[in-house]
Amino acid sequence: MVTMRLLLTTLCLLLLNACVVVPPQVHSIIVNDRVVTEPGANVQLLRGGATIPLAPGTPLEPGDEIVTGPDTQAVLMLENGRVEVTIFENSEVLYSSLFLKLGEVYVRVKSKVEGWFVDADYIEAMPEDTGYIVGVGSNGEYICQVLEGQVRIRSKTAAWRPVTINARQQITATGRSTPNQTPLDRRQYNKLVDRINKIERLYRPAAELIAPDLVGLTEAEAQRELRARGFSPATIVGIVTGKARIGTVVSQSPSAGTHIRPRSALRLNVEVKPTPVPNVVGSTLQVAEDRLASAQLELGSVRDQLEVGVESGIVRSQSVPPTKQVAPGTRIDLVVSEKGARVPSLRGLTVRRAMTILSNADLKLGDQTKRASTETVNTIIDQDPRPNDIVRANSEVNVVLAMQEVRYCTVPSVAGLTPAQAANRLQSAGFSNIRYSGQGGYLWGERPTDPSAGSRVPCNSTVTINTVIG
Numbered sequence: 001m002v003t004m005r006l007l008l009t010t011l012c013l014l015l016l017n018a019c020v021v022v023p024p025q026v027h028s029i030i031v032n033d034r035v036v037t038e039p040g041a042n043v044q045l046l047r048g049g050a051t052i053p054l055a056p057g058t059p060l061e062p063g064d065e066i067v068t069g070p071d072t073q074a075v076l077m078l079e080n081g082r083v084e085v086t087i088f089e090n091s092e093v094l095y096s097s098l099f100l101k102l103g104e105v106y107v108r109v110k111s112k113v114e115g116w117f118v119d120a121d122y123i124e125a126m127p128e129d130t131g132y133i134v135g136v137g138s139n140g141e142y143i144c145q146v147l148e149g150q151v152r153i154r155s156k157t158a159a160w161r162p163v164t165i166n167a168r169q170q171i172t173a174t175g176r177s178t179p180n181q182t183p184l185d186r187r188q189y190n191k192l193v194d195r196i197n198k199i200e201r202l203y204r205p206a207a208e209l210i211a212p213d214l215v216g217l218t219e220a221e222a223q224r225e226l227r228a229r230g231f232s233p234a235t236i237v238g239i240v241t242g243k244a245r246i247g248t249v250v251s252q253s254p255s256a257g258t259h260i261r262p263r264s265a266l267r268l269n270v271e272v273k274p275t276p277v278p279n280v281v282g283s284t285l286q287v288a289e290d291r292l293a294s295a296q297l298e299l300g301s302v303r304d305q306l307e308v309g310v311e312s313g314i315v316r317s318q319s320v321p322p323t324k325q326v327a328p329g330t331r332i333d334l335v336v337s338e339k340g341a342r343v344p345s346l347r348g349l350t351v352r353r354a355m356t357i358l359s360n361a362d363l364k365l366g367d368q369t370k371r372a373s374t375e376t377v378n379t380i381i382d383q384d385p386r387p388n389d390i391v392r393a394n395s396e397v398n399v400v401l402a403m404q405e406v407r408y409c410t411v412p413s414v415a416g417l418t419p420a421q422a423a424n425r426l427q428s429a430g431f432s433n434i435r436y437s438g439q440g441g442y443l444w445g446e447r448p449t450d451p452s453a454g455s456r457v458p459c460n461s462t463v464t465i466n467t468v469i470g
Contacts, residue, residue, distance in 0.1 A: 021080060024060040024095065028075040028203035035203050042072040064095045068103070073199055079116055084108045086199055104135040106196055109149075122176060125153045131210075132165075133192060145170040145184060147192060147210065148257045153179065167257060186213045189256070194229065201230070201262070211266065213256035214249050219270050222249050232265040238272035238327035246273050274325035277332065280315050281322075285336050288315045292332055300331030306340035306390045313337065338392060345387035346380045346399060354380055358397055366396030373402035406458050413453035414465070422448065422465050430459045438467040 028035055031042045039053030046065040052058070054066070060076065068074055068091050076085040078098075084107075087093050091103020098105065098118045107118055108131040117126045120136045130149025136142055144153060146165045154162040159176040168189055171179040184192070190212045197209045212229060214222040223233055234252075244250050253267040254260055278295050280288035289299045305316055319333035320326060341362040346354045355365050373381050382400040385391055409430035414422035423434050426449070437450075450464040451457055 022077060024076070024078045026054060026056055026058040026060065026066075026074060027077040027084070028056055029054065030073045030075075030199060030202050032071045033198075033202060042069040043067065043074050060095050062096050065101075066093045066095065067091070075199070075203055079113045082109065082111050082113055083116060084110070086196070100134055100136050102136055102138065104133060106133050106199075107131070119156070122156050122159075123153055123173060123179075124156060125151050127151045130167075131196075140174060142173045142179075143170060145188075145192060147189070147196070186216060189213050190225075193256075197229065206262075208259040209262055211252070211254050211256055211258045211260050214252050214266070214268060215256070217249050218247050219249065219268065222268055226266065230262060232263050234266045234268045237267060237269050238329060239269045240274040240325055240327045241271060242274075242325075244271040246271055272327045275328050277318075277320045277322055277324045277326055277330075279322035280318055280332075280334070283315055285313045285315065285334070288318075288334060296328035297326070298329055298331045300333035303333070303335050304338040305335050306392060307337050308340050308342050308390060310337050310339065312339045340390045341393045341395065343383075343385045343387055343389045343391060343397060346383050346397070347387075348375075349380050350378065351380075351399070351401070354399060362393040363391070364394060364396050366398040368399055368401060370401045370403040372405045374405055375402040377402055377404050407460075408456050409459040409461075411449055411451050411453050411455045411457065411463060414448050415453070417448075419465055419467055426463050426465075431461070431463045433460060433462040434465065435462055436465050436467060 029043055030036070031040065037056060039055045043054050044067045045052040045054040045058065046067065047061065047063070054074070060078075066074060066076075066087060068087050068089055070089055072089050074087045076087065076095075077083075078085060085098060086106040088104040088106070091105065092101040093099065093103070093105060094101060097116050098107070100118060100120050105118070107127060109116075109127045109129060112128050117124045118134050119125070120134070120142055121140070123142050125132070125134060125144055128149060130146065130151055132144060132146040132149075132151050134142075134144050144151060144165060146167050146169055148167050150167065151165045152162055153165065153171065155176070157176065160178040163171060163179055163181065165171055165181065168184045169181060170184055171181045173179040193210045193212050200207050200209055212225065214225060214234075217225065219236060226232070226234055239250060241250055248271050249268050250271050251269045253269075260266075275296050277297065278291045280291050283291070285302065292299055300319065314337040315334050316337050317335040320330070339362075343363065344357050344361050346357065349357070351365070351368065358365055371381065375381055379402050380399045381402045384398045385395075407430070411431070412425050412429045414425050417425065419436060426434055448466055450466060451461070
């Protein structure tokens with residue numbers, strides 16, 4: 001039972017707050033560019049033939065009609081918060097899904113809502129993750145302008161085939177005529193964006209705003225428009241495309257239509273007069289840097305390339321080929337030679353001989369360690385770096401020297417034997433250094449050898465046979 005309850009709680013949190021129901025309601029009312037909290041005559045709610053005072057938080061019921069007066073906007077929150085509708089001034093809207101009788105509304109669908117649409121007398125619009133404006137004039141003209149995403153519209157009487165409107169496009173239609181689809185130019189688009197952003201700033205100051213379209217403007221014009229709209233000055237990046245006038249905005253990031261924070265700084269890629277990249281291969285690093293600076297370019301990363309038989313500091317390659325036209329300030333990465341040395345093989349050499357060979361190869365002898373080996377004592381049996389490796393000149397080469405390998409033997413028992421017999425047994429066990437103590441001809445019974453029987457000692461150790469007079 002506890003597990004099932006925990007699972008249900010987790011699902012509620014994951015399903016976009018689906019378990020927290022937000023009823024259809026009036027979210028905000030704006031009159032003369034001011035958010036109001038009290039009901040007024042500028043906006044009315046008609047329900048069942050009666051006029052109900054409309055204020056923020058007023059719940060909506062199917063069949064409610066909202067009428068806005070001059071300089072008044074009302075913001076509705078529908079479909080559990082997934083649809084936000086701004087009703088502009090001098091508009092009449094009937095709430096079911098949303099029926100626009102007259103005026104204009106801005107609809108922002110934050111996530112797909114099945115079966116939800118905005119309709120007028122003879123047209124209905126079905127949105128998906130989008131923001132768009134729908135208008136109905138007093139002459140019956142219908143207009144739909146899409147800022148982001150796409151909207152699919154269709155005739156209620158099947159007078160024409162359904163039409164899909166993409167971002168930065170609009171359609172207009174009159175009566176039952178087939179809609180006329182045209183693109184929104186930059187001025188039209190920005191005018192719509194400014195209209196939406198103004199309302200957003202009024203009732204939700206910390207909300208994200210829609211980025212305007214600045215492509216095609218000069219750098220100065222773009223910065224002025226950003227300041228006028230309350231955005232921070234843009235970061236300017238010069239680029240060369242060869243397809244735009246010098247000084248105009250080629251692209252922007254974030255792109256137009258993206259929702260960004262009010263004080264966000266956009267990045268504008270501006271067409272600049274190109275400069276040719278000089279050839280710096282073969283020059284010294286200092287000369288290369290001077291040539292790049294003279295061409296209004298910057299030195300980028302410098303990567304060393306080890307080479308044997310060359311001096312350090314010579315440019316071997318550059319990231320941008322010579323004569324290519326690039327924007328001033330472009331960073332050019334270089335690969336520069338560094339004097340290297342090929343590591344010789346030192347195996348079998350003495351330290352003194354190794355030092356001579358390393359010196360002739362522009363290298364030095366490094367650490368010396370020892371390891372037991374059957375090879376000649378004090379000759380080199382290993383090295384680091386390995387032979388034929390290319391390393392920086394004057395690097396150190398560490399070596400390992402051979403030292404005598406130590407063998408161990410076990411002292412056998414010689415109890416009850418004569419000294420001669422004991423010596424033979426010790427020699428058979430691997431001991432060659434044997435000495436005697438005492439003057440007798442018999443072995444000392446308690447400890448006939450030193451080390452005593454069973455001891456494991458180096459085979460070159462001396463074993464003493466203890467004797468007594470008998």
